[in-house]
Amino acid sequence: MKNSHTTLPGLPGETPIALGIDIGGTKVAAVLVGPDGTVIARERGPVAPQSNQSALDSIFAVADRLLESAPAARARLAGIGAGAPGGVDWRRGVLTGATNLAWHDLPLGQALSDRYGCYAAVENDVNVAAWGERSLGHIIMSTVTSNSADAAPIDHLAFVTVGTGIGAGLIEDGRIVRGKRGAGEIGHIPLLDNGVLCKCGMSGCLEAVAAGPAFGAAGRDAAARGESPRLLELAGGDPAAVSAVHIIAAAQEGDSAAQRLLGREGHYLALAALICWRMLDPQLIVFGGGLSEAGPPLFDAIWANVRRLRPHGPDPATYILPSALGPDAGALGAAALILRPEPGFLAAGLVTH
Ligand SMILES: [Zn+2]
Known part of the structure; x- marks a missing residue:
């Protein structure tokens, strides 16, 4: 029995690439991920959480460098997922605020979608890591076949x-x-x-x-x-x-x-x-x-x-x-928001330019 992953409408081509961004209190880590969860390229840099603009600039700097390092993947970019600490209004793609971080009501999803011309999904960092473990980490192989295309995600x-x-x-x-x-x-x-x-x-x-x-x-x-x-x-x-x-x-x-x-x-x-x-x-x-x-x-x-x-x-x-994903759980989970969209995002949470 073949398991079909839910896909986003209008993904370019057969082999979409997702950019996953893990935003922490001191650093940003980003990965470009292929449709099977393989990391194509990675980049990291400091985060500047003193204001909305400085935070955005530091996130853009890492994403820009990553995309410049992989132009072929850039052409197939289907969307960007991001995870961040603290409060996140996932329906609007807005970081509402976090202890020790000065950003407030930062419209990250819209900013990413506008800058890179693709879908964007933003979620709390722990939820993102959970989604990554579920979608790209711990999966149950079908008992019918060992074909990896039949791997089924854990639902609970x-x-x-x-x-x-x-x-x-x-x-x-x-x-x-x-x-x-x-x-x-x-x-x-x-x-x-x-x-x-x-x-x-x-x-x-x-x-x-x-x-x-x-x-x-x-x-x-x-x-x-x-x-x-x-x-x-x-x-x-x-x-x-x-x-x-x-x-x-x-x-x-x-x-x-x-x-x-x-x-x-x-x-x-x-x-x-x-x-x-x-x-x-x-x-x-x-x-x-x-x-x-x-x-x-x-x-x-x-x-x-x-x-x-x-x-x-x-x-x-x-x-x-x-x-199963270790220190990459945040960035890979963010990419998984695009590659294996969570039902809530398909219904309401994807920001488009
Ligand atoms: Zn407590």
Whole structure:
């Protein structure tokens, strides 16, 4: 049975190319992607978020360089997808604003469409990464044939990003779950009765104890208290220099304080996974973001805690997986908004020049 992907109206030619842009707080990464998800070219540069105009200029600079580097692909450009942090009015292609970033009601979709003469789609960065994992990352091959053209996307997926913050992009029945203004803020569920104040104004949030900065801070505290000589050694003798990478390395070497911190992190992220499971009943729960790059030691800790908390469930290693797209999830997911359009965009969210 052949799976036919929904396509945009009026795509030029048989082999459309999409440009995907991942906009962060400090940098812009962009990729040109072929119809099968292959990266043709990539480019990156700093973002200047001080104003709407400076942000646009820095995004254009990266996209211009990328398109100039691949003129043949430029001629087949079907559209541009972009993901950005904070509030996004995806129907209008407008970035409404984000903490620490000064842009406000930035009409990015229209600006991209006008400048490059193609479709544009703009979405929140975590939703974009979830869409990328669903459309170009974790796909189920048809049981009938091993032909990659028959690969079917996952229709129920939770993507949990663990980096400077914790959040989830949720895919339900092949659609992005958006809520009223922004669904999936699982980092700000006040799970813990620990009195730790979160930047969102509540206390006991998962993000305040389990995001990358909190994990690193716990390691620095342990080193400063003299609990882990090995952690201190890895950080060059300076407790203030201890990072998440050092904690994971020390834990793998058998350091008991670092193993305790990694085990606690695994417990917190297991809670995040189980919240997604109970709320959405997804086929897959995918972890991405900077801290997830720690790889097997972190996933072993997550899986061990899920096995403990859900002893009669399926093996968590079969449904809780690392990102298939890794650091490219944002840019590839943005391209996937064009190559494998999300139903909402087909109905209402594509900006045209
Ligand atoms: Zn919070």
